[in-house]
Amino acid sequence: MKPNLKKRAFTLGTMTGALALTGFLSSCSTQPTTPGSAADNPPPAPREFRAAWVSTVANIDWPTKPGLPAAQQQAEAVAILDRAVSLNLNAIVLQVRPAADAIYPSQIEPWTEYLTGAQGKPPSPMYDPLAFWVKEAHARGLELHAWFNPYRARHDNAKSPAAPNHITNTIPSAVKRYGKFMWMDPAEEAASKQTMDVILDVVRRYDIDGVHIDDYFYPYPIAAPEVAGNAQALDGNGKPVAKELDFPDGPAWERYLAGGGKLDRASWRRDNVNRLIEAMYKGVHREKSWVRVGISPFGMGRPDRRPPGITGFSQYDKLYADAELWLEKGWVDYFVPQLYWPIAQTAQSYPVLLDYWISQNPQGRHMWPGLFTSRIGAAPPTLNYEPKEIVDQIALTRARPLSTGHVHFSMAALTQNRKGISDQLRATTYQGQVLVPATPWLASAGPGTPLVTAKRGKDGVDLKLKAGKATTLYAIWARHGGEWRFSVAPAARVDWTVPDDAQLGAADLVVVSAVDRLGKEGARVYAWRKP
Structure with missing residues (x-):
């Protein structure tokens, strides 16, 4: 040709x-x-950023189950990296901190139970999984981005007790219960400091190419438990309105007001998150100027800025994530909005949402949307994609010069070649190797x-x-x-x-x-x- x-x-x-x-x-x-x-x-x-997330939480991608011998963990990691190379991907986004724990030896947080089945227990024989991933990725010409969950501390479905050096034990005042979760309170300075300490520790000690955080800021709302005798609130059409459990950050809020704070509570919560984002961006680059900082927020923006016809969950009001501000301030090097809806789904249309985020990017940061590739072959009631949906979403992304890559969630779908998606990508979409787009700023x-x-x-x-x-x-x-x-x-x-x-x-x-x-x-x- x-x-x-x-x-x-x-x-x-x-x-x-x-x-x-x-x-x-x-x-x-x-x-x-x-x-x-x-x-x-x-x-x-x-040039194009072609990446996939590798989740360690709940053993979604790696390792396939806890307690595997070190050699088998390493073999599974190599298989993932080799699959990435065979598909002509050029980056892996590896989850290194699933829930205030670590897949690497840390003086700050315990080993994650997703490696060994018990929080605080190292792999056997002992090795450093993150160092292994970095070395093997770079040997294959792949970038390795370290993915941190910034605030999740623990879920009730954890299989083992919290280790003595887990934040729920070392700084219990920084953690709040929210439904089935233990959550690091973004308003507590000790919580934000621990997240920053963890991120900068990894930047200093490992030859990573990027620092990446996901969409978990304040927790996704859960329904408040019903209380007998409480009247059910109604909307303008007389329909019941679901009550949400408010995040229990009262102590920090009261301290803020006592100190003369003037923001309303929602703006104060967003400011708590904003200060972490700014500190993370500047702190990472003080340590190593070449380590790029990426954020992967929920895919819909502020309700007051959305394109006509776009409706649904507001991260601005519920997660207190002011993602538009982060782009405006240039506190990211790459932005990965989770555009986890089909092209034809009008209320959350993939191309309409992508165009929205491109329009909110005055600093010209990399725009690399997240694709829900794991919906291919998903069991009901989850929406089931055909491979064509992902292929078409990549084509639509490429048709926009200001969006120069994408990230698959998750690597499992590509490793398993669900409905032949990997074969199709290799034959039609990823037929040759490419460089990651340059970062001139x-x-x-x-x-x-x-x-x-x-x-x-x-x-x-x-x-x-x-x-x-x-x-x-x-x-x-x-x-x-x-x-x-x-x-x-x-x-x-x-x-x-x-x-x-x-x-x-x-x-x-x-x-x-x-x-x-x-x-x-x-x-x-x-x-x-x-x-």
Whole structure:
């Protein structure tokens, strides 16, 4: 297929061809060449954020059940990463803090029970799961984003007692019961401090690419228990109005008022969350400027700003999440609204909601909507998607130049290949590798120029690559019969082969560049030209 280079860059991902790992076949090498004409200049690198969430809570994605031996946990992690590579994804968003606990050794919070079946109990034999995930992801050219639940402390369905160093035991005043949940009170300074301490501890200790938080701020409302003799409130049509259990933050609210606070209670709650978001964004970048901060809020915005026809739950009024403000202030590097509804569902239409969030993004932060891929094959009464819904949602996202990626919830649907979704994505939507979009608003000196030698081998052009400064990936173009093929290689590997094409034959020109942590591409090196 002859590519139309005027199309959006991601369409280059439809080009076939990949790099095959091999030994270098000869000690002989060529020096880098120079472009001979305009036709020798490769097109821009194709870019799109293609990611999937990996949930540890309730063993949704990993590990498949608690108590597995360390070797089996690692094998399951590798299988997930290999599946991501086979689908041409480029990032994994791994849940590292499900409920004020940890999937890694922490001095602040206990081991999660989802690893071993008992909170506070380490894996056996002992290893560091987060360090393992980071190392194995980077070895495959995948980004690894650490996903934190900011306020959930515990659910009544927990299988083991809270560990002695769990926040419910160490700082019980910072935690409130809400229905079946124990919830870290956003108004309690000790709760927010613990969340910040946990996040910054991970940023300092691990080579992660992003910090990611989900949609749990104040808890989703639950129905208040009925009390005998209470009159049922009615709406304007005379229908009963469901009562909601209010979050029990009275002590902090009373302290706020006693200190001269002037905000109403809803605005005060939103301010509590806003202060954490701002502190997290600035704190992460003080530690490591290249670690991107992402938030994945509920997918509908403020009721007073919604497009006509959009109705439903208000996170602004119920979760006290002022997501529009976070975009306005630039307190995120990427924004992943959970657009978990079908295209044709008018009251929560996927494209209408996506356009809304794009319109609320004055700082031009990355807009990478969340897709409910796990609805494919879901059991009733959950709405059941066909794979076409996800394929079409990706196509609609790509039709909007200001939305440059997406995230699947969750990896389980792709690993299980529900109704053939993974096969369809690989065949029609993810046919080639792509780089993550660059993040120019974060400081970066850019990568150095790689040292490249090349030699014609048995099955292709064999490359020896040596990374320059700050390199995380190599971007590699190969021209076959006038068509450019694009591939990505991790900077940790040095021996690669650009394979011959089954239809077009051997590459006549190979060009290589380095890419840094923020997606910035360096100078291109003309590594090989057919004699």
